[in-house]
Amino acid sequence: MNPDFKDLADDIYRRRVLRARRMSLGEKLATSFELLDEANQTMRNQVLIQNPDLDADLLDEQVARLQTRYRAISDRGIFKQAAA
Amino acid sequence: MNSAEAVCQVLDAAEKAGVPYMLTGSLASGVWGIPRASKDADIVFEMAGLDPGKITQHLGPAFLLEDQMSFESITGSYRWILRVPEISFVIELFLLSGDDHHRARFSRRVQQMHPTLMRPAFIPTAEDVIIQKIRWGRDKDKSDAMDVMSVQGPALDWPYIESWCDRHGTRVLLDQLRASIPPDLLNS
Numbered sequence: 001m002n003p004d005f006k007d008l009a010d011d012i013y014r015r016r017v018l019r020a021r022r023m024s025l026g027e028k029l030a031t032s033f034e035l036l037d038e039a040n041q042t043m044r045n046q047v048l049i050q051n052p053d054l055d056a057d058l059l060d061e062q063v064a065r066l067q068t069r070y071r072a073i074s075d076r077g078i079f080k081q082a083a084a
Numbered sequence: 085m086n087s088a089e090a091v092c093q094v095l096d097a098a099e100k101a102g103v104p105y106m107l108t109g110s111l112a113s114g115v116w117g118i119p120r121a122s123k124d125a126d127i128v129f130e131m132a133g134l135d136p137g138k139i140t141q142h143l144g145p146a147f148l149l150e151d152q153m154s155f156e157s158i159t160g161s162y163r164w165i166l167r168v169p170e171i172s173f174v175i176e177l178f179l180l181s182g183d184d185h186h187r188a189r190f191s192r193r194v195q196q197m198h199p200t201l202m203r204p205a206f207i208p209t210a211e212d213v214i215i216q217k218i219r220w221g222r223d224k225d226k227s228d229a230m231d232v233m234s235v236q237g238p239a240l241d242w243p244y245i246e247s248w249c250d251r252h253g254t255r256v257l258l259d260q261l262r263a264s265i266p267p268d269l270l271n272s
Contacts, residue, residue, distance in 0.1 A: 010266045017234045017269055020118045030200040032114040033088040035121040040087070040172045043123075060169040067174055070123060071165075075154075078220060079163060082155035 043067070085146060090168045091125050092201045094175055097142035104130045106193040106206040108178070110228065113217060115196075116210035117231030124174040128161075130190060136164045136177050146170060158219065159183035185215060185248055210236045215248045218257050230261050234269045 020028065040063075047062050048054065054062065091107070098105045106112075109126030131138060140149050150165040160181040167174055180190055189212040197204045208216070210232050217229035233240065249258040262270065 013234070014266055014269060016118055017231070020231070020235045025115050025196060026199045028115050028119050029111065029198050030088075031119040032111050032122070033086070033091075033200055035119060036087045036123070036125070036173075037171070039121045039123055044172050060172065063172040064167060064169065067123060067172070071174075074222070074224075076222060078158065078222075079154040079156050082153050082162065 085168065085171055087125065087168075087171065087173045088200045090147075090171070090173055091127070091175065092203060093143060093147075094127060094139070094166070094177075095201070095203065095205060097139045098127075098129060100142045101131075101138045103139055104190075104206075106190060106208055108208060108213075108216075109176070112207045113213050113228040113232055115207055116213055117228060117235050120228075124176055126176045126178060128178045128180050128186075128190065130180040134162060134179065136166075136179075139177070140166065156181075159186050161186065185212075185219075185252070188212070188248075189216065210239075211241050211245050214240070214245055214258075215252070218249060218254045218261070219252050221254070221257060226257070226261060230265060233262060234265050237270055237272060 023031070043066060044059065044063055047059060047066065051059075051062065091111075095105060106128050107125070108128050109124070110120060110122035111125055114120060114122075129136075129139065134153070136149060140147060146168055148167040148169060150167065152165075154163045155161070156163065160183055162179040162181075164177045165174060166177055180186060189208050192212060193206045193208050195204050195206050214229045214232050217225040217232075245258065246255065249255040
């Protein structure tokens, strides 16, 4: 990496870290939950935009299918199906 | 319902069932490091047998437990998926395995009051979050581990982290990640 870019990247990262250090543990957990809800709502909205006629049950089903696919990618061989 | 309320209900259910637990995954790394967006919440439970029904029997109809469980080969952990369809929220339920570090991580967990959950909750220590994240070693895990190292800086118990990474054969990755962090963040 170009040394100038590295300094810039370090500076941006440093600001993020210092901001996190100023937050209480409770504030950070609250932020994590907010981000989680936003991510899930965004996924629901995306499915609805592509399929505006879906009823609530089909929407839940479609989103669940997407989440299963994302999880399979994220697991990347770490988790395997096990017999129930 | 939102994700915090859903997690709160699961923790209440675990307590009703007398099952010890701790929050892990991105929620725990976000508490010690930098909060980030995630798609789910992870909770580890210590209980005998492979029956998450012991916990889920105390949950209402808003929760849906998937039949299929999965197995993680590195540490021998079993996992179930619990859904809250109305908010498209997924909670991954892990059974505490016999893995030495998982046992140590669980026994060292700390209880903190979390206003969002309106209750105290157990989470692993910052050191144990780093060790586990480095062990899995996916890109997002490495990034989470670096964030915890950077935010906690000199407060970390490095000999403890190094000893487990030596045992897991992940010391090279630990050293690489540590070297990539601006030194002033690690030292002050």
